[in-house]
Amino acid sequence: MTSTAPPSAVPEADPAAPAAPAAPAGGFRLRKPDLSRLDEITAALADTAGEYDRTGEFPHAAIELLHEAGLLTATVGEEWGGPGVSFSDLARILLALGRGDTSVALIATMTLVPHVLAPGRPWPEALYRRILAESAERPTLINHARAEPDTGPGGGTVARRTAKGWAITGRKRFVTGAEGLAYFLLWAVTDEPQPRLAVFVVPGDAPGVEILPTWRQLGMRATVSNEVVFTDVEVGPDDLIEFDGFDAPRPAGGGPAPDQEHANAILLISASLYLGAARAAQDHVHHVGYTKVPHQLGRPVGVTERFRRTAGEIEVLLSTSEQLILAIAGKLDRGEVVSGVEALAAKVAVIRDLTRAVELAVRLLGSAALSQTGPLERIFRDVQAAGVHAPQEDAALLGIGTSALNDYGQRFA
Known part of the structure; x- marks a missing residue:
């Protein structure tokens, strides 16, 4: 890693040095990851x-x-x-x-x-x-605060005009990393005669923000995805990043607005984190295969046919999932079109396969896999959340199937 000191403003150039490239729009350069x-x-x-x-x-x-x-x-x-x-x-x-x-x-x-x-x-x-x-x-840290206990996105969270900008009241759930967020990207509807949807940028320490300790899930416990209550939280008139129907501020980086197809591809790439968890489960399986030597066997369990066959099936599931993600990512890098259906289909396949791979790991190692003394029990719980992220499999399959049938209908006609 390069210097751990926080990057600061771009220093003034030496007059004797060649002209430097124009400073970025932010006026500073962020650390490049190694x-x-x-x-x-x-x-x-x-x-x-x-x-x-x-x-x-x-x-x-x-x-x-x-x-x-x-x-x-x-x-x-x-x-x-x-x-x-x-x-x-x-x-x-x-x-x-x-x-x-x-x-x-x-x-x-x-x-x-x-x-x-x-x-x-x-x-x-x-x-x-x-x-x-x-x-x-x-x-x-920034994250969307979108889901609500009883309504859809925005829904029951209302933003009303004030002399200083907006005051927002509502309640959100499943806000990943809630207590560590510097900014909430808060979905709300306006209180106008014709309500409109906006995403407001709310500082995490703003007055009127209350985090409720409601996160008691099977897995992903350290995400602390608690509910958050917003009570007359004030933001400035321009502290928003999306508006449905209002004149929007100039885009930060220019370019066209991202469409749903692009967003679906991002969702697929985001599934890489769960694929990583499945790879960790695989690592544990391999470790056991090399180090566990039952007395009655007299050699590592990894030499048995059953162990090697299951290890092979796990690798097939994970390697093909990884290739699928990287193939879609490569198309995006080359500027090629990735349809929403293509991305959704890949996401369904990846989540099915990585979940199956972890299940196979647990079955292979038996009761020891479910012991809290090892990592596999935690990983098994965590990957159950992979299929929960929207769009969930049933909704994805409905969209994929509808598209496939429509494509056939157009050819048939």
């Missing part, structure tokens, strides 16, 4: 993953590690002083993080994805510049 250190970071995260899972505490030290390694801002575009990593490298980063600690990986993903989409979303430039400046100095 991807050759990913194995080291994976090992460091794995060392603390079990304890964070046991306590359910927010993983502050792990997030600080990712910040120092430049991984939390890896997807910030070069025009904004970021490294602008490729989609393929993003997949590799998430796979490495998930291999170490799935919860930490998900928290990081929720920050990395908004930066991926920022160039096509109407972030006000001053607001985005401020967030990037903070990101250069310290971990600056």
Whole structure:
């Protein structure tokens, strides 16, 4: 890793030196991640993953590690002083993080994805510049606060006009990393005669923000994805990044607004973190295969036909999933079109296969796999969350099937 000191403003050029390239729009450069250190970071995260899972505490030290390694801002575009990593490298980063600690990986993903989409979303430039400046100095986590207990996105969360901007009241659930967020990307509807949907940027420490300790899930415990109550939380008139129907501020990075097809491809790449968890389960299987020597067998269990056959099936499932993710990521890197159906189909296949691989690992190792003395019990619980992220499999299959039938109908006609 390069220097761990926070990056500062670009220094003045030496008059005798050749002219430097124009400064990025942010006025500073964010740390470029050293991807050759990913194995080291994976090992460091794995060392603390079990304890964070046991306590359910927010993983502050792990997030600080990712910040120092430049991984939390890896997807910030070069025009904004970021490294602008490729989609393929993003997949590799998430796979490495998930291999170490799935919860930490998900928290990081929720920050990395908004930066991926920022160039096509109407972030006000001053607001985005401020967030990037903070990101250069310290971990600056951001995440959408969208789901609600009783309604859809936005739904029961209302933003009303005030003399200073907006005051927002509502309740959100499943807010990954809630207590560690620097900013909530809060979905709300306006209280106008014709309500409109907006995404407001709310500081995590704003008055009126209350985090409720409601996260008691089977797995992903260290994501601390609690419910958050917003009571008359005030934001400025321009502290929003999307608006349905209003005149939007100028996009931070320019370019077209991202469509749903592009978003579906990002969802597929995000599944890399769960593939990383499955790879960690595979690592544990291999370790047992080499080190467990039953007295009655007199040699490592890994030499048995049953063990080797199951290890082979696990590798087939995981290697094909990895190839599928990297193939889609490579198409995006080359500027090729990835349809929403193609991305959704790949996501369904990847999640099915990685989940199946972990189930096979548990069956192979038997009751020892479910002991809290080893990592496989935690990993098994964590990967159950892979299929929960929207769109879930039933919705994805409905969309995929509808598209396939429509395509056939057009040819048949």
